[in-house]
Amino acid sequence: MLHELRQFISEKQLFSPDEKILLTVSGGIDSIVLFDLFLKAGFSFAVAHCNFCLRGDESDKDEQFVSDLAIRNGISFHVKRFDTSSFASDNALSIQMAARELRYAWFEELAQTFKYDRIATAHQLNDIIETTMINLSRGTGIAGLHGIPEKNGNIIRPLLSSSRTSIRSYAEENNLEWREDSSNIEEKYARNLIRHQVVPALKKLNPNLEEIFKQNTERFKGTEQLFKHHIQQYRKELLVPILNGHSISIASIDATPAPFTILTELLLPFGFNFVTIQSIYKNRFQASGAAYYSPAFLLQKDREDWFLTTIEQISEFEFTVYPESTLTVPTGTVHFQTISIESFKGFSNAQNIAYIDADKIDWPLTIRNWQDGDKFYPFGMQGMKKVSDFLIDLKVPVSQKKKISILINKGEIVWIVGFRTDKTYKITDSTKKILIATFSPLIQDLDNII
Template identity: 40%
Template sequence: MLKEFKNFISQNSLFNPEDKILLAISGGVDSMVMAYLFHQCTYRFAVAHCNFKLRGEASDADEELVRSMAKKYEVKFFARQFETEQIAKDRGVSIQMAARDLRYEWFDELLDDFQFSYLATAHHLNDALETTLFNLAKGTGIAGLKGIPPKSQNRIRPMLFAEKKTIESFAGEKKITWREDQSNASVKYHRNLLRHKVIPLLEKINPDVIRGFSISSRKVAAAENVLKANIGALNERLLKKSGQDFLIGKEDLLKQLEGAFVLSEILKPFGFNYSQACDIYDKLSGVGKKFLSERYQLNIDREELIISPILLSPAPDTILIESTHDTITGQGFQLKIQQVSAADFVIPTDRNTAALDMGKLNFPLQLRPWQDGDWFVPLGMRHKKKLSDFMIDEKIPLNLKKRVFVVKSAEDIVWIIGHRIDDRYKITARSRQVFIIKKEAHD
């Protein structure tokens, strides 16, 4: 086993011999064997143990065993006790979730404070299979099917080459002392249910299911790498950045094989899940549909999907104007909206009507009161002008300035309602479609 251990570390480039490793040791057979192997290989390491105080004297006995092992190996020992039940209650999470968070929060502190290169945990092949089955039951992507990776950021799993039964046999052979957590026998926890009920059934189909999974896991990991490379190339081709927004051309997306899946992978960094991506893909022919993730808003426009940070979402006194709207009600007025062809279009001279080049607009537009610092390029001019200066020139009375509203496209003001449009959005000979907004009085 020692040779396999060293080979696994080398083949997966887990760490260099000169690196200093922090071992997470619970006192169970897996982690105690891992510590033994580190000691036999004369790697540089220290030991960290969490006492979650969930099993009374048994928890304290676990801590004492790990402490004595560290003393025997003459390595630095770290221990911390947690009032786990109370902390779980305070945080509003399960005891298992609280214990996991507390464990890794403390481990990260130790890594930083004592300059350890990596944290080593004793996950083995059985753990990896349980993780895959658990992820599969929840509905996972390819990443979840590969189980537990040998290395991720500053965490390494040097025992992933071994099955549980091999570890236990080795512990008996080398007379390694370890302690069993009695809660591992309970099937009330999902992982234990998989361990004690589901995997034994799979072993009836294939007695060597763990090793079979190991091969499948490597294949899935390789397939994921190929997928990432292809998605990366598609990202460069399909996803375009425009200021704070991201654009995906609908026509290009529809040409892709398994377009809904491709879209789900592109949208994943924006927080949209697979179900949302499928829903968006199914509604590509529509215009004006809006979808939200935690941090982003996606709008289906005529030719593109527009992804915008929610941080740029309008303030509470702002109203969104979609391209599909026909009426918007403001404060003391209504906006009537219409779209017409630019062919033979006669530009209105009425100040209460804005005729804008629709091809230049970024929906949804925003209707809001003017603010200090606002500026635009008044129709007929080539340079920007502050709204405060514009209103002075227009001789708008001070008491009426608070009634001045603007329409914005992305970060540009396109119309000072009832006064003037922005020169950059006027109708020209190249315009194809006109977006007309007409202000009408409304009680």
């Protein structure tokens, strides 16, 4: 088994011989076997033990047992007692989740304080089987099928290739002593129910269950890697950056090999749950306006697209604009520069740049959010038009309209920022100075979300 452990550590590159390991030891058979293997392998390690104070005298005896083991073998020992029940109650967590949060937070604290390179836990092959069963019973994506990773950041699990049977055989052959946790027989916990009822039934169907799960786990990992690679490509193609978010073409989603699966993988990182995504997909052909929320994002259907934006309240705003300045507005930044007509090198077709007759400007200007009733004379169009109608004609998403800014001169609209100027301020043969206003939209960085 020592050879198997060394081989697994090397194959999975869990740690190098010169690294210092924090070994988490509960006193149960798995962690005691891992302790013995680390000792025989000559690894540099220290021991950490959590006393969750949930089983009275039994918890204290576990602590004393692990302490004696570490001291007897000259191994550095860390111990901490937790008021797990109070923490669970205060944070609305189950006892199991509370214990998990407490122990991993403390392990990380120890690693940083004492410069441990890795934190080793004693999870083994049967834990993968149980975790996979739990994930399947609760609902899972492909990631839930491979159970527990052998390496996650600085957390390593060197025993994952060893079954519970082989671990017990090693412990008995080497006359090891360990502590039995009485709570492990209580079937009110999902993991114990699976361990004592489901796994034995499956082993009747296939006595080589552990080996089959080991093989399947490797297959699932490879499948997940391929899946993630292709999903990342779809994210780049289908999540189109817009002001403060992204647009998603419904037709483009439907053109993929598995539309609902692709949409699910696109939206899960934004906090949308599976049920909500089902509703989004089912109602994709209904009228515009349907809105769906995650804790931090809004997805809104508008015509043939979904628009994904952050949830934020845009209150009314108004800023004073001075010559040669740069101003930040909710949708980006606007830079103002005045040049002479002699320095002008020609117009750009980009709609984010406005060319304004500076001789008609009375500084300072104002930038504010547009309001109902605002009207202007759009350059290149006939007559006056309401800003609201102009934005509708351009099919600006409902979620974006309230963020649009307008540039004001003496109460008149000069520019719908990023869209269209008022023809009153167009450049003519008599223009002597040109105000160039350049809008740089705030495009959300997808990599910071995914």
